[in-house]
């Protein structure tokens with residue numbers, strides 16, 4: 001690792017307080033009990049030294065916000081298998097942050113999933129985001145869904161691993177994805193809720209939602225969960241728009257996301273000015289967070305895109321210096 005990165009991550013540790021790095025993370029249920037409202041930041045594993053420096057700089061600036069946990073994405077099919085693992089292990093060993101690794105089942109065998117879970121639990125991970133994942137574009141060869149097709153298959157795998165490998169201990173906390181505006185593969189929204197319920201019945205402890213820009217979609221989703229008998233906390237996924245290009249990418253990645261007309265009008269007023277676009281996007285996300293807190297959201301999950309500025313500005317405008325003041 002370059003020296004600059006090491007210094008940055010050391011600073012992150014100092015900034016966030018005296019917690020012992022390398023100690024097992026708390027179970028998600030304990031984090032909810034401790035924090036009332038959880039705050040979490042999502043990172044993706046950097047693919048170059050330059051990107052790693054940027055990420056570690058962001059982490060050192062975000063650590064003082066004392067998130068309940070941070071999550072690290074996984075490239076479906078295994079494209080970031082080592083990178084995700086390395087970042088998770090580094091966060092555990094060198095910072096007081098509690099990483100929750102994402103795991104996707106597509107293209108993996110049960111033995112590969114088991115090996116990843118072994119490495120994570122040995123390092124002190126206590127919570128996993130269990131996802132189905134999409135087959136990589138252009139995938140050829142064996143059926144990518146031979147062993148794991150849906151998120152529920154991964155929930156079962158993590159649960160079975162816990163029962164087998166952690167007997168007597170508390171099993172791993174399991175998070176799953178939820179889609180307030182629906183998931184493209186299931187146009188039938190009643191059926192989709194049945195599939196989400198199946199994940200919770202199989203052992204999921206919490207739901208993190210796909211990004212959304214209209215809180216009504218989240219509130220309606222949360223109510224539909226309640227009506228379906230889903231009793232686990234639903235954490236709201238928020239992604240501040242920081243550039244026009246980023247917004248276009250988001251529209252592709254989170255296909256189906258609705259961009260409300262008032263947001264689009266404000267962005268149109270900002271025109272080509274990147275700073276104005278950024279301010280409009282961060283203001284919109286801040287208002288979403290404020291409103292969600294007023295409506296007793298279980299947790300806020302910020303898609304940071306490995307940067308810190310937007311998240312820090314959101315906190316300041318919410319009137320909080322760190323996550324413990326959110327509840």
Ligand SMILES: Cc1cc2nc3c(=O)[nH]c(=O)nc-3n(C[C@H](O)[C@H](O)[C@H](O)COP(=O)(O)OP(=O)(O)OC[C@H]3O[C@@H](n4cnc5c(N)ncnc54)[C@H](O)[C@@H]3O)c2cc1C
Pocket residue numbers: 072073074075076102103104129130131132133134149150151152176177178183184185186191192195199208209210237
């Ligand atoms: C918070 C969050 C984090 C994410 N992180 C990552 C990541 O790190 N890496 C990555 O590659 N992707 C990630 N994704 C994207 C996710 O992998 C894709 O959206 C994937 O298509 C859905 O996976 P899932 O486990 O969320 O959904 P699933 O539960 O697998 O559902 C996907 C679709 O299948 C349908 N379905 C479920 N069960 C059945 C069944 N038994 N029969 C028929 N249909 C069924 C559902 O209704 C839905 O339409 C993330 C998504 C979210 C919301």
